[in-house]
Amino acid sequence: MIATRNLTKRFGKVEAVRDVSLDVREGDRYGLLGPNGSGKSTLIRMLLGLVYATSGSISVLGVQVPRHASRVLPEIGVLIEEPAAYPHLSARVNLRLLDAAGPHGSRRTRRRRVDDALEQVGLVGIDRRPVRAYSLGMRQRLGLAAALIRRPRLLILDEPANGLDPRGIRDIRDLLISLNASGVTIFLSSHLLSEVSALCTRIGVLDSGALVLQERLASLQEPTGRVLVSTDYPDRAVTALDGLVEHRDGTDLIVRFPDPAALNSRLVAAGVPVRSLLAERRSLEDVVLEVTGAGSDQFGVPAAKSREAPQAPDPPDAGVPEPAPPTSAPADPDMS
Amino acid sequence: MITVELFKLSRRMRTWFSIALICALPLVVAIFIAVTHLAPPPGQGSAFLSAVLDDGQLYPAAALALVLPVFLPVAVAVVAGDSIAGEASAGTLRYLLARPVGRTRLLVAKLVAVISFTLAAVIAVTVTSYATGVLILGPSRASAVGFAPGGTSGSIAPGAGGAPTAGLQAGAAITSLSGTPLTTLQLLERVLGAMSFITVSMLGVAAIAIFLSTITDSPLAAALGALATLVGSEILVTLNAASVVQPYLPTRYWLAWIDFFRQPILWRDIQRGFGIQLVYMIVFLGAAWANFATRDITT
Numbered sequence: 081m082i083a084t085r086n087l088t089k090r091f092g093k094v095e096a097v098r099d100v101s102l103d104v105r106e107g108d109r110y111g112l113l114g115p116n117g118s119g120k121s122t123l124i125r126m127l128l129g130l131v132y133a134t135s136g137s138i139s140v141l142g143v144q145v146p147r148h149a150s151r152v153l154p155e156i157g158v159l160i161e162e163p164a165a166y167p168h169l170s171a172r173v174n175l176r177l178l179d180a181a182g183p184h185g186s187r188r189t190r191r192r193r194v195d196d197a198l199e200q201v202g203l204v205g206i207d208r209r210p211v212r213a214y215s216l217g218m219r220q221r222l223g224l225a226a227a228l229i230r231r232p233r234l235l236i237l238d239e240p241a242n243g244l245d246p247r248g249i250r251d252i253r254d255l256l257i258s259l260n261a262s263g264v265t266i267f268l269s270s271h272l273l274s275e276v277s278a279l280c281t282r283i284g285v286l287d288s289g290a291l292v293l294q295e296r297l298a299s300l301q302e303p304t305g306r307v308l309v310s311t312d313y314p315d316r317a318v319t320a321l322d323g324l325v326e327h328r329d330g331t332d333l334i335v336r337f338p339d340p341a342a343l344n345s346r347l348v349a350a351g352v353p354v355r356s357l358l359a360e361r362r363s364l365e366d367v368v369l370e371v372t373g374a375g376s377d378q379f380g381v382p383a384a385k386s387r388e389a390p391q392a393p394d395p396p397d398a399g400v401p402e403p404a405p406p407t408s409a410p411a412d413p414d415m416s
Numbered sequence: 417m418i419t420v421e422l423f424k425l426s427r428r429m430r431t432w433f434s435i436a437l438i439c440a441l442p443l444v445v446a447i448f449i450a451v452t453h454l455a456p457p458p459g460q461g462s463a464f465l466s467a468v469l470d471d472g473q474l475y476p477a478a479a480l481a482l483v484l485p486v487f488l489p490v491a492v493a494v495v496a497g498d499s500i501a502g503e504a505s506a507g508t509l510r511y512l513l514a515r516p517v518g519r520t521r522l523l524v525a526k527l528v529a530v531i532s533f534t535l536a537a538v539i540a541v542t543v544t545s546y547a548t549g550v551l552i553l554g555p556s557r558a559s560a561v562g563f564a565p566g567g568t569s570g571s572i573a574p575g576a577g578g579a580p581t582a583g584l585q586a587g588a589a590i591t592s593l594s595g596t597p598l599t600t601l602q603l604l605e606r607v608l609g610a611m612s613f614i615t616v617s618m619l620g621v622a623a624i625a626i627f628l629s630t631i632t633d634s635p636l637a638a639a640l641g642a643l644a645t646l647v648g649s650e651i652l653v654t655l656n657a658a659s660v661v662q663p664y665l666p667t668r669y670w671l672a673w674i675d676f677f678r679q680p681i682l683w684r685d686i687q688r689g690f691g692i693q694l695v696y697m698i699v700f701l702g703a704a705w706a707n708f709a710t711r712d713i714t715t
Contacts, residue, residue, distance in 0.1 A: 122714075125510070125712075125713065125714070128510075128513075129513070129516070130513055130514065130712070131712040131713065131714060132710070149516060150516045150518060153514055153515065153516035154515075158511070158514045160510045160514065162507060163507075164506055164508045164511055165508065166424065166506070166508065168428070168429070173427075177420055177423065177424065178512075178515065180419070180420050181417055181420050181515050182417075182516050182517050183516075226511065
């Protein structure tokens, strides 16, 4: 659905995006992570033809961007940084205007599509108020509605959870998952790791403009081969697991052992009562902090000036972009 | 896209407020003149004002002369300066372009909206001031006298020369600046000519403001930049030392529309005025397009 090859963007001397080769496949819920200032927004703007790349190529829905962007943009719903609307007009009028602005917004279906979008984001009933009276969360919902009025095949959302309360975040997550189930590919950027880990199936991590990781979330979170054991008899356990205990903290042990069930049997056989036992998985936070290296302490705060070279050693199976899938994704008959 | 832009323009309070203000100034002036019967003497003050006491039907011309130096260019510069920069600063520009609305298409739609606004303002001034003139100042008096163009901002069109002497024509006929009578049809034609000349003059300003609007993200900066250009031009127009560049200044022929009210019409400055505004429009709209079509949209 989206493929970039060696994409680079320089603003003067600053390299905002550096040699990014990224792939989003049909049906993905792809989360682009990275600290503020890591190039996420610039990358997204390049995908939409708003910012012109210095070098490299972009293909979206099988079409070269920005050259043929006008052909695919009608099939893409976007949220680019904050939502924006004309404050003196109502949400409904804003959506109608936006739909009327570009090509392919059929006037015949406009009313229904606007109604549907307002319903999907939960703005029905307050859609006739001027947007100036909206809260941040309502504006965010309106921005999402604007992305949905064309019934897109691909959603490109920059920080979709911005400004939403926990309930709103959950509503939007459910909405995105159900849209995805009906065939919409979702590409979103965020610096909220929890949000991405709850929603996305694949992630990419940008650090100082470079894509340092691109992987399925499930394979990143495979068990690490270590087990967290909690027992009231840690000394006995240490003896029984001769040499396998990597770390001990009071009654909590970290044991290198691939199979939690087998470990449990072994401890029980040795007469060690186990209070809890859990296969360790890496959290998304661990993964991201590991690959962003020295940038890690800047996660969530404005990044310092771009550094010269990537500092973090890449994990063996990551850092290298996966092979490109064919970019000519088959059209989904239901989406128009 | 053009309909969308016209709709947006029509739903902004600012549009109607500025047109109302432009129409209000001639009304206020008319009331003062009607109450005091003190029109400026010929050759002084704003053009045509000296004559309106004698013939209220000429008030549209006087009204245009009143709003031309400041009110009209300010309103046009604000609307045109807002065109791209306003969308950029509100953040709506990126959503429009991602719709997608082609950049050229958006620029054209903005231009059409600005032209519509300018026309609406000029027509509104003419119509309201005609009503004002007839109702407050009254139709032409029995003894009409000729009148002189006023020298606003010191840029008297060369053809205007000295003040024509008092007209000799009496009766209901409207008198041209040259002292000969004009029929109502002729007056209508000439008012329409003046309106189109003023509209085109304003579009020169609009082109500068639109160009600046594609450079900056601040609508205010774009509008003020265009106005600064006009003020600069006005200063140079009166400066003898700058006579080399004067023929190319945007405001040099601004008052040439007064020549529409001569008998016969003096076409030379009118044509030059149209020509220079056309050049300004082509140059600045071309520059606006070249800049906007290739620019990174980072707002």
